[in-house]
Amino acid sequence: MRICLLASGSKGNSLLIESGQTRILIDAGLSARELRKRLALVGVDAESLNALLITHEHTDHVRGLGPLVRQLGLPVYLQTDLSRKLPDVGKPECVHEFVAGESFTVDDLTIRPFAITHDSLAPVGFSLSGEHGKVGIATDLGVATRLVVDCLKDCRAVVIETNHDEELLRDGPYPWKLKQRVRSNHGHLSNNAGGSLLQELLWDGLESVFLGHLSETNNRPELALGAVNKVLDKQNVCAPQILVGRQHLPMMWAA
């Protein structure tokens, strides 16, 4: 199994999940050209992708969606009704709609989309399970609900959000209204909130934790790591590898 966070942050998000022969891209928040380049950096030909899943319609998650699907004829899975809000993918037969809470399969992976709270139309996180185990992703969420915790349980690897440091956000340059949006229940998880979520996900099968969607303005990698290490230092259930997502460079876990 392998997870490659191709890009993570407010300027663009995309990640690759590989399980056996199945290769799934989640979100396409870079240009199609840049996405192909990042895939090549981790040894993957874009033509070999099986599907693209979309979490929500914000530009930092769908920038390359239209061109990528048109170029590759790639099946794209998205929440019902989202297709009307998204760039033209060119081939209607490529679009598969799902409903949060209802699982579907792509090759040998069972994918469960689950609702998260964020200021977009019906945003979701995903868990993906197959013969090599389960992985999960939830970024762009204002609060980690019970549902999010339940859906991310028993994962070998998780991608969670540590968007901002609360003090840097408070004292930083964002206008007041934007600060309120980020810290609201429909905004983004802080480092401490990400740490609290991780606390709920600890089990002896947890091998890797990606910290994602870090703000370049209101966070620093060492602060996100510090918040998460505070949680990990207090337990001896597991010792996962921690990887901080980067905007300009792929980060990878393979096992």
Ligand SMILES: [Zn+2]
């Ligand atoms: Zn968003």
Ligand SMILES: [Zn+2]
């Ligand atoms: Zn985002």
